Amino acid sequence: MSKIKATNVHWHEGHVGRAEREALLGQQGATIWFTGLSASGKSTVAFTLEHALVQRGHLAYVLDGDNIRHGLNKNLGFSAEDREENIRRIGEVAKLFADAGILTMTSFISPYRADRDKARSLHDSAGLAFVEVYCDPGIEVCERRDPKGLYRKARAGELKGFTGVDDPYEPPLTPELMLNTAACSPQECTVRIIELLERRGLIPPLEA
C-alpha cells in the first residue's frame, strides 16, 4: 500500500473510478431491490442476507423504513405524490451506494411497477446491477402474520390506503428472483440470492 508522503505518493485530483473501489472491496456494487406486501418477509430476508454477506467479508447495507422514513424521507407522507417521491429518493440513494461499491439492499413495499422500473432505469443507465427480488408468500400468509396489526386495522377501515387491502400492489412481471417466503426459510432465500449474485459476477464464488 502506498504511503501518504508527498515524496512517494501518486497524487490525483480527479474522481476515483468505480473499478478502483470495487477492486479494493472485492465485489461489485449493486442494488438488491426487495418488493412485496407488508409482512411478506422482505426485511427478514434482507437482514439475513446482509449478515451472510458481511460474514463472507463483503460490505453490505440495508436501506429500510427505519433508516429512511425517519431520516431522508421524514418530510414525506403517504399521498400518491409522496409515495412516488419516497421511492424515487430511495432509488437515487441506492444508486449512490451501489456506485460506491456497496451491495445495497432496499426493503420497501414499493407497490407500483412504474416507480420500481424508474429505479431500475437509473441503475441501468449508470451500468450498475439492479436485482429485483419479489417476496410473495401469498397475501393470506401476510395477513395471518400481521406482526403490526396493520391488516386488521385496514380491514376494519381504521387504516386507509393500505397496500393489498384498499391500495393496489403491482407485482413485478420479470423480477430477477421470486421468493415464496411461506415455503422457504430466510436462510434458504438468502442462499438463492447469494447464488444469483455469484452467477452475475457481483461477488466471487467461495473457494472450495
Add this chain to the structure above:
Amino acid sequence: MSKIKATNVHWHEGHVGRAEREALLGQQGATIWFTGLSASGKSTVAFTLEHALVQRGHLAYVLDGDNIRHGLNKNLGFSAEDREENIRRIGEVAKLFADAGILTMTSFISPYRADRDKARSLHDSAGLAFVEVYCDPGIEVCERRDPKGLYRKARAGELKGFTGVDDPYEPPLTPELMLNTAACSPQECTVRIIELLERRGLIPPLEA
C-alpha cells in the same frame, strides 16, 4: 472467513452492527463536510483526499453537485426553502454513508451555519464523526479563479442570489479544520486532513 453453507454458517436475522462493518473495512465511518465559497477548492481537495484514502486501502466516496444535484436533489431549485432542503438531504445521505462505514466527503458551498449545524447534530446523535473543513482562500482568490465565470456573471447582475456576492456566506465558527487553499496545495491540505483523521482514530496510522 465463514462459508455460506447452511451447515456451518451462523445465521442472523437482525441488523449488522456498525462495528462489524468497521472491522471489515479497518476504518470508522465519518463525514468530512467541506464548506466554502464557489471556487474555494472544496472539490479539488475532496477528490485529492478520496484518491489518497483509496490508495491507503480505505473506502471513501465524494458526494458533490455532480452526483447529487442531477440525481437525488434534481427536484430542488435555489429558493431559500430548497437550499435548506438540499443541505438537509445531503446531511441525511452522508449520515447513511458514514453509518455504512464509509469515509464520506461532502463538497457543497453549504453557506448557512444553521443548516451545517443540523447536519452535524444528525451525526452527533448517531455517534458518528463529523469533521467540518472550511476552505477559505479569500474571496478575491475565488473571484480571480472563477473557473465557470459565475462571479463575473453575478457582479454583472446576470446571476441573482450568488453566495459571496448578493447572498451571504456564514463561515464556520469552530470548524475542525480551516484550510487556506491559496497558501496550501491540495496535497498539503490532504495531508492535514489525513493527520486529523488519524488523530481522531478514524483511520489507523501507517506502519513505519
